[in-house]
Amino acid sequence: MLDFVRLQQQLRGFAAYQQQQRDLLQEKLQAALDAWRQVGDVEALLEEVDRARPSWLVARPLGERLQERVRVPSRPAQVTVVAADGSQIFPDRHVEPPCFLLNVGRVAFQLGTHEPVRLESIPRFCFRQEEVHELLDDRLESVSVEIVSALRDEFELEALLELAREARRDGRPLVALLDGTLIRWMIRRLHQRELEEQFIRRYVALLEQFRRERIPVASYISMPGGAEVVNLLRVARGECTPEPPSLSLDGLADRLLFSRLLRPGERSGLFLSGSHIQRAYAEPHRIVCTYLAVPGPYGQAEIARVEFPHWVAEENGWVDLVCAVLLKECEKGSGYPMVLAEAHEQAVIRAPEREAFYELIGRQLWRSGLPVGQSRKQTSKRRPVL
Structure with a gap:
């Protein structure tokens, strides 16, 4: 159960923080757009990637022009x-x-x-x-x-x-x-x-x-x-x-x-x-x-x-x-x-189908005279008391 009263205390300042992040993201996006427009020689850029060997994953354009x-x-x-x-x-x-x-x-x-x-x-x-x-x-x-x-x-x-x-x-x-x-x-x-x-x-x-x-x-x-x-x-x-x-x-x-x-x-x-x-x-x-x-x-x-x-x-x-x-x-x-x-x-396998899957396993084993094991924890999770 989620305690919304305590959660509310942690949510204070959330909107202000998100606004700061959005402003920063817009600044980064503008810088990226400027860099995108300035790239001319793709081969030279790929040579720079090979020299720099950055730790990040870097895409390699397959065309002659980046801005295609x-x-x-x-x-x-x-x-x-x-x-x-x-x-x-x-x-x-x-x-x-x-x-x-x-x-x-x-x-x-x-x-x-x-x-x-x-x-x-x-x-x-x-x-x-x-x-x-x-x-x-x-x-x-x-x-x-x-x-x-x-x-x-x-x-x-x-x-x-x-x-x-x-x-x-x-x-x-x-x-x-x-x-x-x-x-x-x-x-x-x-x-x-x-x-x-x-x-x-x-x-x-x-x-x-x-x-x-x-x-x-x-x-x-x-x-x-x-x-x-x-x-x-x-x-x-x-x-x-x-x-x-x-x-x-x-x-x-x-x-x-x-x-x-x-x-x-x-x-x-x-x-x-x-x-x-x-x-x-x-x-x-x-x-x-x-x-x-x-x-x-x-x-x-x-x-x-x-x-x-x-x-x-x-x-x-x-x-x-x-x-x-x-x-x-x-x-x-x-x-x-x-x-x-x-x-x-x-x-997609939905929750009722998942439960039916385990139920079918149990029935089939029971009919064959075989035991099916299930922890007490799992049983209590599937059948809550309150």
Whole structure:
């Protein structure tokens, strides 16, 4: 229970502090815009990045001109769009026997046709030791959140590939979409280099299957928090020199910069992510991004980050196809791609379903004459006294 009286004491001064932060952010944003306009020679700037070797993640522009802005073309009249999203029930140390659940929702739209929408969810119940033994020697009860999340991401990509194959139509463009990043950030939290590299190899192997079958795959990140492009400007401003400027751009997100640079319906140029994890990706699969200005109410635009493997960026027209599909889906979905929202609805496991999941486990074990273990703490949390 939250004590609002005590909380109110801590909230004093909150508005004044936020105003100070907003003023500082506006000052940083103006400095970033000035630096953006002054960059001329991209190659020279990248050479400076290589010399400076900053500790920050720095995006590498793929075009000759940093200030590129592209008007996204109209979406093709007919196009196949498939999407997948995932959720999970993590292993619970208060419940025995140990297990966890992955659930992927996936959808297929045959846009511009009268073909029916395909909506489905695919659960994967993991309770056998063999299901993780290829990856680690630990028992199921010690499987970490990061490992389950990595397995879920693999399952999402695998299910998306299968659906794309089934939904594909001859002569019709096809786009495969995911929510969130294609960069395996959570992998580095495993602190087991061999296991990390194994997960990345498995993920990249799935991307390779998309490439071989010529299926453009991309991911959509709403309100991205990264600052790789801003960090490029920090190098341009000399922030990693012995005498840096007094005002640092640290804390300024890329989306704030592009909110001042892009009009609704436009995208930025292409940037290769500076993530160190990408060193483990095979060259064609290193992740490239563009920033997309999604139209919103009152003429405002939300800046989304769209990611795809490098091989998608190299194919003529594929980036524009992906962005055109996303813009139209955002228009239908009130600012967020409808196809991804539908995939999420198929994937999400709500609290009553989680409880029903554990109830089904208990019933099945009881019918088989087997015990089911649950800590007193977990029982009391599920059935509060007051």
